[in-house]
Amino acid sequence: MVPAGRVVTYGQVARAVGVPTAARQVGFVLHGLAPEAEVPWQRVINASGGISTFKIGLGELQSALLEHEGIVFTGDRVDLRRYRWQPPTDLAS
DNA sequence: CTGTTGACCAAGG
């Protein structure tokens, strides 16, 4: 789960699940789940911090949702260094 | 089964 006001990259998620090579499939799956999914697909963006969904028409929704969560868009992308969610390490909880 | 495409990523020019 990704906390509100945070974002994660596809590659990051891919690695998180143990399949660093399947970043594309992450997006592909999300595409299938998007409309009725309970998952915060809106917080999943590409490694450039940009909205990948602009090309498929969800960009407007995406940006709106993220802005709604408090994320500021720097032009057509967000500040990853600031909004990127870091996966929980079982090292220090 | 083969070839192309895709909500991607990292590296090199």
Place this chain on the structure above:
DNA sequence: ACCTTGGCCAACA
């Protein structure tokens, strides 16, 4: 900062 190349895995024609 932008484009190209290689890689990865799954869905489609």
